[in-house]
Amino acid sequence: MTSVLVRQGTSPLILGLPHTGTDLPPAVWDRLNDNGKLLADTDWHIDRLYDGLFEGATTVRATFHRYVIDANRDPAGSSLYPGQNTTSLIPETDFDGLAIWQDGQAPTDADIAERVEAFHAPYHQALAAEIERVRSIHGYAVLYDCHSIRSNIPFLFEGTLPDFNIGTDMGKTCDPAIEKVVVDTVTEADGYTSILNGRFKGGWTTRHYGRPLEGVHAIQMELAQSTHLATETPPFAYDGAKAERLRVHLRKIFSRIDSAARQLAQGT
Numbered sequence: 001m002t003s004v005l006v007r008q009g010t011s012p013l014i015l016g017l018p019h020t021g022t023d024l025p026p027a028v029w030d031r032l033n034d035n036g037k038l039l040a041d042t043d044w045h046i047d048r049l050y051d052g053l054f055e056g057a058t059t060v061r062a063t064f065h066r067y068v069i070d071a072n073r074d075p076a077g078s079s080l081y082p083g084q085n086t087t088s089l090i091p092e093t094d095f096d097g098l099a100i101w102q103d104g105q106a107p108t109d110a111d112i113a114e115r116v117e118a119f120h121a122p123y124h125q126a127l128a129a130e131i132e133r134v135r136s137i138h139g140y141a142v143l144y145d146c147h148s149i150r151s152n153i154p155f156l157f158e159g160t161l162p163d164f165n166i167g168t169d170m171g172k173t174c175d176p177a178i179e180k181v182v183v184d185t186v187t188e189a190d191g192y193t194s195i196l197n198g199r200f201k202g203g204w205t206t207r208h209y210g211r212p213l214e215g216v217h218a219i220q221m222e223l224a225q226s227t228h229l230a231t232e233t234p235p236f237a238y239d240g241a242k243a244e245r246l247r248v249h250l251r252k253i254f255s256r257i258d259s260a261a262r263q264l265a266q267g268t
Contacts, residue, residue: 002063003062003063003064003118003119003122003123004060004061004062004063004122004123004126005059005060005061005063006058006059006060006061006126006130007058007059008058008130008133009055009056009057009058009059010056010137011054011055011056011057011058011134011258012134012137012138012140012141012142012258012261012262013054013056013057013058013142013144013254013257013258014057014058014059014060014127014130014131014134014141014142014143014144015050015057015058015059015060015144015145015146016060016127016143016144016145016146016205017043017046017047017050017059017060017061017062017146018061018062018066018070018071018072018123018145018147018205019041019042019043019046019062019066019070019071019072019147019148020042020043020044020045020046020047020061020062020146021042021061021062021063021064021065021066022039022042022065023063023064023065023068024064024065024067024068025068028067028068031101031102031105032067032100032101032102032105033099033100033101033102035094035098035099035100036067036094036099036100036101038234039065039067040094040095040234040236041066041067041087041091041094041095042065042066042236043146043147043148043149044148044225044229044236044238045228045229045236045238045243046146046147046148046223047059047061047146048238048243049223049228049238049243049246049247049250050146050250053247053250053251053254054251054254054255054258057254058130058134060123060126060127060130062119062123064119066087066091067090067091067100068090068115068119069089069090069112069115069116069119069120070087070088070089070090070091070120071119071120071123071124071205072145072147072203072204072205073087073088073089073203073204074089074204074208075089075116075120075121075124077089077112080203080204080207086156089112089116089120090107090111090112090115092106092107095149095150095153095155095156096153096154096155097155124205124208127143127205127209128209131143131209131216135215135216138265139215139265140215140216140217140261140264140265141215141216141217142174142178142217142218142219142257142258142261143205143206143209143210143216143217143218143219144218144219144220144221144254144257145202145203145205145206145218145219145220145221146221147200147203147220147221147222147223148222148223148224148225148228149161149200149222149223149224149225150224150225150226150232151163151224151225151226151232152232156199157199160224161199161222161224162193162194162195162198162224163186163189163192163193163194163223163224163226163227164186164189164192164193164194164195164221164223164224165194165195165198165199165200165221165222165223165224166179166182166183166186166194166195166196166197166219166220166221166222167197167200167201167202167203167206167219167220167221167222168196168197168201168202168206168210168218168219168220169197169201169202169206169207169210170197170201171197172207172210173202173206173207173209173210173212173217173218173219174210174212174217174218174219175212175217175260175261175264177260177263177264178217178219178257178260178261178264179196179219180260181253181256181257181259181260182219182221182253182256182257183196184256185249185252185253185256186249186253189249192227192249200220200222202218202219202220203220205218205220206218206219206220215265217261219257221253223246227242227246228242228243228246229242230242
């Protein structure tokens with residue numbers, strides 16, 4: 001099984017797609033319980049939603065499911081949100097706090113070590129290589145990490161999630177000018193709600209790679225799945241009309257990020 005797919009582009013923009021994959025080795029699939037086999041915590045159709053939005057963008061996509069191992073978690077196992085409910089490097093529960101593994105089949109320390117080497121590390125080796133390739137061409141790179149989540153998950157957060165959830169680890173992972181154009185764009189988006197560094201402040205990927213002083217800007221976008229799915233429950237169908245309305249704003253985000261980053265690189 002190919003654990004990561006890379007599509008190289010020529011622009012400064014790199015799209016990270018760590019949670020769209022649905023591949024699981026049979027030995028992992030067979031250990032999941034019926035709830036786990038729903039794969040409910042997938043970023044359903046996010047690769048389709050973002051496809052073709054910005055000419056020349058590079059994409060790095062994990063093909064494996066986050067229940068194999070979560071490519072957006074610290075491989076050392078540290079929590080992204082200490083003191084809050086979240087899921088771990090290899091999740092033991094789904095986003096509702098319900099078990100996903102059969103009794104006695106939860107991942108062991110040996111499983112974690114094996115899957116870090118076989119899946120997590122290759123994804124991040126590919127992502128790091130593309131960041132360096134793009135930076136060598138342009139002098140800088142912008143990593144936009146693409147995510148989605150159900151809009152109502154009491155186990156993780158209260159109430160209904162905003163449509164656009166921007167994460168920059170409180171402004172640490174990208175230049176303020178890039179953060180601002182994204183915030184301004186989603187704020188202008190009629191009929192949508194948004195927040196900066198709310199419940200989702202950027203995962204391990206954003207925090208690990210975002211080094212704006214070194215020319216690597218990283219930002220995470222967590223979209224509420226109600227913005228592009230017909231239903232946030234099985235079969236998690238893509239809603240083309242919803243998606244096309246959303247893609248207008250996503251395209252504008254990328255165009256403005258590109259302009260802002262070029263101005264920063266030119267010192268203007």
